[in-house]
Amino acid sequence: MTQEVKEIFGSASGGPGTPPAPAALAAKVRTLTPSMTRSMQRVAEAVAGDPAGCAALTVTGLAELTGTSEATVVRTARILGYPGYRDLRLALAGLAAQQQSGRAPAITTDIAVDDPIADVVAKLAYDEQQTLADTAAGLDTVQLAAAVAAAATARRIDVYGVGASGLVAQDLVQKLLRIGLIAHAHSDPHLAVTNAVQLKAGDVAIAITHSGATGDVIEPLRVAFERGATTVAITGRPDSSVTQYADHVLTTSTARESELRPAAMSSRTSQLLVVDCLFVGVAQRTYETAAPALASSYEALAHRHRGRT
Amino acid sequence: MTQEVKEIFGSASGGPGTPPAPAALAAKVRTLTPSMTRSMQRVAEAVAGDPAGCAALTVTGLAELTGTSEATVVRTARILGYPGYRDLRLALAGLAAQQQSGRAPAITTDIAVDDPIADVVAKLAYDEQQTLADTAAGLDTVQLAAAVAAAATARRIDVYGVGASGLVAQDLVQKLLRIGLIAHAHSDPHLAVTNAVQLKAGDVAIAITHSGATGDVIEPLRVAFERGATTVAITGRPDSSVTQYADHVLTTSTARESELRPAAMSSRTSQLLVVDCLFVGVAQRTYETAAPALASSYEALAHRHRGRT
DNA sequence: GTCACGTATGAAAGATATTTTCGGCTCGGT
DNA sequence: ACCGAGCCGAAAATATCTTTCATACGTGAC
16 A cells, blocks of 8 residues: 555654765765664675675574674664665665776875875865765755745855855855945854854854864854754764754765875865855856956956056 | 576576676576576565565565565575575675666756755765866966976965855865965955055965956955966856956866855855865865975864863 | 673564465467 | 366465564773
8 A cells, every 4th residue: 555655754763854865875974884783884895895795684684694694784774864774785786886887996095194195186186076975976956945045035144154164164254245245254153153143033143163063163153043043053063053043954074084185185175175166056046146246356356457568 | 406406407408517607697687587486486586576676685574574484485595596595685685786886877957855865965966076076177287387397496475256256265265274374365455455455576466256247356466466476267258257367277067056056066066176176286285384384283282172071 | 899881782573575376367279 | 068287376394584672792981
């Protein structure tokens, strides 16, 4: 009867209505691994390491392979956003097929102290490309669309971010200002809270934090949330504290980091892509006013550029 | 009995000792359809017509959809060379994923006002990836190595940038500070010049400007150049004014821009990659001091992060 | 150190999905 | 019209997946 229409509880375990991911799986594993238990991590690792192989296994087989139980495998599948193992397995098969037909597995080695500079360039470029692909694959377009809609009609937009994320916040604000919106970036926690108090329904507050646990950023978002503003969190940890106060969560990808390649680098790349998407989305929806505003901002800058040599 | 044997033979004729087909499924359906019974043909047709949709169905679902029974679905799967429906379904999911990713090249077009948000994400990600590849390919490693060498041993590093490039300048400085170097970012043209006057041989000045014609950035670089500091220009125009005063020029890529995708976006991506390369290069050369400095900066930030939810 | 608490984990029961069995049915030939 | 060969689907049998529940583990408090 209704067996076909499985009652899809909004993935009660964790994130909001996330649709099953096709190719975003590798990214999801990295993003969510930190919030997993040890046994689950073993399963996630196996799955990420050999999608094709795991797709050939039943729950029991995968449980044995990873030295865990069926229950743990199912739990892992849930964490990754699937209704159960069956669907994870399907996605796995898809991923395997993509890898098969797709590109060769490229340079995955870390940057070493004695790498020649040319290798550094190649590795960094590759890593950042990977980060972009992962982010795009893992971005929840429903959440994004909601955030865009809110921002496009907002009376005012406040963006919070400290450290590297602070620069991303400024980048977003710069662009929003260019299309004639009212936006502010706050890196000072005190001023951020002071300003957040002024927000009300119809305003938008955006918090940017990779860890999702940066108190200096969570606090103003909480205040904005309580004041009735629409709140958005851009974070690499969709299960972190910051999401408590976020109406919409945009997840950035978490790439492996190494000593010479701080996490800040890839999280920044990822955050910027999200922010760009947000911006373009808003620009689309406010096109009537955005286009002329952009044009005049170019014009205004022209005289600050000297002619060529 | 004989019926069973027949079925096995049928499958054998379709593909002698063939392992489950990955993407050749559509072809197999065509090849084997004539040798199928009517009900099976209906199933095969459905499967070939909508792999993604069928992959989402259980054996019962597919049977209902095609107006047949579970047994027929299983028989069809056998004919197609799979041990059972489960495996056919897996292959179907793989095929769907391939088709999905295969139609990616369509994103070479500009972003339009009415593009759905998912397309925006895909296009932006693709464009930025392209930008990274271009930048990496066009980066002169000799110049980069020279800039790295100068920065690694500099008494002090000043970075100039205004507007979007100003954020890149700050990003670089943030990272250099983290590995214990003395670095400053200047967005205020007056202060930039004031500081540039203090520079001397052994210092490094870096100007970041996409157009290469931003007077506010060229001016301090000129001053630094005349004071004997080693000067570096990061620009998208290697023939522009700024390079007059640059000992080393690092070229960023210039991507096409469109109304909804300001040049600032891709130039920023490109500049950040260059800056990252510069940073990692410097970190390599100052590894002895950089590594512990990085470690302690992480530690210092730890207490600003609350625990998880 | 030890105690209490919350959490993670796997064994087994319970629910679904897939495969097999088996008897009815259609359809072509005579 | 009759006969038989093979197609077909309902339902039983099996495999697979999911849920439940009791235990063990780790963690923090005292």
